[in-house]
Amino acid sequence: MPEKYTWQTMSMCEVTKVIPSWNTTSASLGYPTASITKDVLPSISCDLFGYSAWESVDIATNVSPYDPALTWRDALDGSLDYLRKQTKPSFAFGRNNIIISEAGIPENNPKASPSTFNAIIAYALSEKDMPWFLYWTLYDNECNIKNITVSTIENTASECDGLWIKKPDNTLGATFSRFQATYLLSNNNNTTSNAQFISQTVPTSVVKGEKFTVSITLKNSGKTTWTKGGLYRLGSQNPQDTKTWLPSGGRVFLSDTEAVKPGEQKTFTFSATAPSNEGVYHFQMRMVKEGVEWFGDSSSDVVINVTNAKASQVISPCSAVLLTKDLSYGSDDSISYQRTNGEVAKLQQFLVKEGFLLTSSYGYYGIATKNAVIAFQNKNGLSPTGTVRLNTRQAIYKARDCSTTEKSSTLALPTSSIVPPSEPIFSAQCTQDVGGKYRFFYHGIKYLMLVIIQCVSKDLVRLLTLVCEVFRRVMVLLVV
């Protein structure tokens, strides 16, 4: 833990009702805007401010009464940003003093799944750069019979939300598995398996029903050796165990004789099959020890557009990226009514390739994407709005347009700075024969310059023309 976090005792102010204070749609539905965050926090000090995120989790589980257009990420983003706006830095933590202080895995609520919880953790720790995350709760106190508020042996599993390490019937809960996996990953012993994601080649557009080849490279960063007999597999994610791409069971196997030792890399190259229906699907994989644990990095999430016809989506170094949709914070490829047609992912792939964005997932236009767009706009002399509209789309198109052909005037693209060979211009200045012993030298320089001119811009041609003229006059003087 960094030194500045080593206060032995701290005070944390936790709030839970934040959304109506900043989300005008929720307020317009009649929910009170007054709250501790709005009315109390601006005038107090606290070492830490905690956001109990259940109202955002409720959005993920579709039980929230608030603005129906909000996604859980919108809700978290908006609430945490509002919390930051309403609070002051603390001496102990500076501005890094806002954390998510409650979220967990109520395993009896099928939609508040471990994957949702993992997504929230990943969001909090990476996108929001939070130092901590507090789990709610190791002991389920949310049971719904006979006013019993703490789970007891009399409760059946279905009568409680399922926030527990051990169920009333003495079996282990999802919370236990989650923390066991975390412990195994963090505990330095010889039974720890781990994997580091290195790279992958995955198309972003495929034809429905067709097979395509994927390769994913992982490094064995744990203490165990991966073998088929040891039950090590590459398994499908997002959602976990999905058979969307690998209908036979969502697994990729090592060969019988293969052994990937600690420190070694393994490239899994395998054939996947596109779904039979058009649409936008996620592709993500992770190592699993079958029946024991999922471990290590997941591969970067790729949003794949499954289409009816072939279309090349691979962005080569000189392939112009044409975006047709206006995109902004909150745009989401996975929400069909937004009709982004996968362009958020396309934008993000462009930003990643141009070095403006580091991401492990594609498809949602969040804070990181907005900041990357602002950086791109600043670099290209555009107004840094963080939204992608016509001017920015044009700049994105131009950024990867390496061709010399003229483009549509509606995109206002510049003419190429590369010019065809310019010998006529050069020759007009250098056709006078300088003769004698300097002729060979003169023509050698001339042809060398002609070769150079093949590759340079018009301005440099003018410069070389001047050099040529000077050279010619010197030669003439020498001959004379």
Add this chain to the structure above:
Amino acid sequence: MKDFQMGLTVVNTPFSQSDKDYIYNSMYSLTSQLISKYKGTKKIFILQNHEGDWHTTYNLGARKDNAPTSIALQNYKDYFNLRQKAVNDARKVHMANDVYV
């Protein structure tokens, strides 16, 4: 002494000076004891209220009739400030040379 489980009394009754003294002294004593007892162990304690907003209203949940009372909001201002001051004061006294590792 009032119910400091932050229940109904907090919603509709302003803190008196004796209430405020009780909050400050309780938090100061608790912090002092934690620091003294666990000094050097690298244990970290967080003194935290639980989901403060539910203690400012007469009901729980996202309801349209669930606006916090102005008394509760003022009480919470006092409570947060007193708690932080007590923690700060105890840290100063008991951890003068032992705040950072």
